[in-house]
Each structure stands twice: as C-alpha cells, then as structure tokens.
Amino acid sequence: MNCQGVLREISDYIDGELELSIKQELERHLEHCEDCKMVVDQTRLTVDVFCDSKPVELPGEVKSRLHDALRRKLNEKALRRPS
Amino acid sequence: MLCATFIQAKVRMRPPIGLPKPLSAPNPHRLSSTVARDDEHLLVAAAKRGDTHAFEELVNRYEAKIFRLTMNITRNHEDAEDAMQDAFLKSYAHLKDFQEDSRFYTWLVRIAANEALMRLRKRRPNQFSLDEPIEGDEDLMPRELEDWGPSPEQRFAQTEMHEILSEVIDKLEPDFRVVFVLRDVEELSTEETAKVLGISVPAVKSRLLRARLKLRQKLNHYFRQGGTN
Numbered sequence: 001m002n003c004q005g006v007l008r009e010i011s012d013y014i015d016g017e018l019e020l021s022i023k024q025e026l027e028r029h030l031e032h033c034e035d036c037k038m039v040v041d042q043t044r045l046t047v048d049v050f051c052d053s054k055p056v057e058l059p060g061e062v063k064s065r066l067h068d069a070l071r072r073k074l075n076e077k078a079l080r081r082p083s
Numbered sequence: 084m085l086c087a088t089f090i091q092a093k094v095r096m097r098p099p100i101g102l103p104k105p106l107s108a109p110n111p112h113r114l115s116s117t118v119a120r121d122d123e124h125l126l127v128a129a130a131k132r133g134d135t136h137a138f139e140e141l142v143n144r145y146e147a148k149i150f151r152l153t154m155n156i157t158r159n160h161e162d163a164e165d166a167m168q169d170a171f172l173k174s175y176a177h178l179k180d181f182q183e184d185s186r187f188y189t190w191l192v193r194i195a196a197n198e199a200l201m202r203l204r205k206r207r208p209n210q211f212s213l214d215e216p217i218e219g220d221e222d223l224m225p226r227e228l229e230d231w232g233p234s235p236e237q238r239f240a241q242t243e244m245h246e247i248l249s250e251v252i253d254k255l256e257p258d259f260r261v262v263f264v265l266r267d268v269e270e271l272s273t274e275e276t277a278k279v280l281g282i283s284v285p286a287v288k289s290r291l292l293r294a295r296l297k298l299r300q301k302l303n304h305y306f307r308q309g310g311t312n
Contacts, residue, residue: 007223011292039225039299042306046299047267049236053248055151062164063146069168070142073175074135 001025006036014044127187131178138178142171145188148269149195155264156199158253159206166202170195192269196261196279203257223296229307239305251301255294262287263294 001009001022006029012018013026030037058066129137146167153166174181174191181190232238239247252260265276266287277287 004223007296008292011288011295014295035228038228038230039296042231042303043295043299045231045235045306046295046302049244049302050248050252050263050268050298051270053245053268055147056245058147058150062150062167065164066142066146066168066171067139070139070171070175073172074138 001029003029003033003036006030006033007039010040010043013040014047123187124183127178127181127183130175131181138175141187145191146171148188149191152192152195152264152269153199155252155268156196156257156261157203157206158260159202162202162206163199166195166198170198173198189271189275192265192271193275193279196265196269200261200280203261207257223293225296225300227300227303227307229303231303231306232308235302235306247302247305251298251305254301255297259290259294259297262290263298266291267295 006026009018009022009026013023018026030040123141126137126141130141149170150163150167153170154160154163157163157166170191174194181187236244252263255263261280262276265271265279266273271279273284273287273291276291277284280287
C-alpha cells in the first residue's frame, strides 16, 4: 500500500472497520512512513477532540422560549384529552 | 469568529508523555448508546402515558445537545433555535409513533437533524447539496504536515479549545459538515447517518473521510507546535 492508499482507508482504519488483510497492509506501511503515521494520529485526534466536546448550557433566553413553547403544547394537548 | 459558545472541549487524561502508546491502533468510536442514561426508556414510557413532567425531563436532559446539533448544522442562531424547538414539539406530537427500536435520543437527533437540514437548504439553496458525487483523490493529500506536540488538548484552555473547534467547523463546507457532525459529534452510525441524510452508505463514508482530513488540515494551523494560538 502506498501513501495515497493509506489516505483512502484512513477513516475506516480509525473506525476499526478495515478488513484484516488491508489493516495489516496499512500498518506495515505505517511502520516505515512517518508522514502517514502523523496523518493517521492527527486525524484520530481531530475526531477525538470533536467527539469529546460537550455542549455548553443552553442560553437562558433560548431555554425560556423553548419551555414556554413546550408548555403551550402540553397544555393544548391536556385540554383536548377527555376528562 | 462565529458561534464560539456551542462547542466546548472536555479536557481528557492522556497517557504520560514518554510512555509507549499505540498511536496508530484502531480505536472504534463509542456507540450512541453511551449518550443515553439507563432510565431514558422509563421516562419515554411515562411520557407516552401522558406524564408531561417526564417529557419535560427528557427535554431538560437533551436540550443543550440538540441545540449544539442544530447550531452545528445550520451555523445560524435563529435557524438553530427554531429547528430545536420544532424538533422537541414534533417529537412530543409523534411520541406515540416512536417504536423504541432505537434510543429516544437517536430518534430525537434524526428529527432535529431533518429540521436543521430543511432550514439550511432554505437559506443556502445553491450552496448545499448532498447529491454531488465526489471523485478523485487529489484533494486528500495533506498540504501541511507538522508535529502537533505531545497533546494539543492540554495546551489549550477549555474555552480556547471550544473557540478553535467552533471556528474550524464553521469553515467546513455544509455537505461535509453535516456528515461529520452526525457521525463524529452525535455518534450516529454510518447507516443511521445515511438514513437521516437520504444518501448511500458509500456517500457518507466518502464525505466523512474528506471532512476528517479537511478538519485535520484546519486544526494544523492551531495545533502545530509554535503555531498560531
């Protein structure tokens, strides 16, 4: 496998979805290609930093508007429900 | 700088520098099931029986994540808020149709992603298309390759990392961004992502590969040793 081949398979490799024979071929290439190894490691880190990102709390006014709309909907439904 | 408040990086523990670590070993991502807490199905069942407090608890639990998703897709505050609100209202209206063959959160993500995509298409009718085939490998070659040092995650404060991630994802083309967000931020499976976007699994994989490489390239500007902070 050459460098272009590694780039084509990098996503499946990171996700652990490569067939064993292709994975072994790719890893043999990484053993002697520092550039590809760097790209693989940095791409994995790229995914990791986004994957590990956590949402910040909802801005107060956005939360209020959401819950107001929700309560209106919940009340509407409750009123329609036969008692 | 746009929307720097919606992605926040979590500082993670890394192996000590100097110790060998399997840098290039596969590390399959966690499944979306890790997102949901164990009692989610109880809340859903109660909400289906008409318990409004149970549904409000589900909203409280997921509102920040759903807003991050709609913000990441639309990159427009007003659209993101509308999409989030409509997603919760629709999920409530159609709760009885939820078959519980997946997590409630995954179902909610599908609804919210569709709401956000609808608004993105409306706002950028000529700039967003998932129908265009992607051909050729030329753009895969990294233009810049520099050492990032031992751990960029520990070099930046949480808010700084948060701004960096927001800035780089904002610069990614929408058709790559939505695939990346669903697959790598929301952790949907490739198949689920394909289903939400109405494209094939190979099309998801092709866009995901390019999105990841493009983001690596953009992060290189911030993460390279001695680079722009």
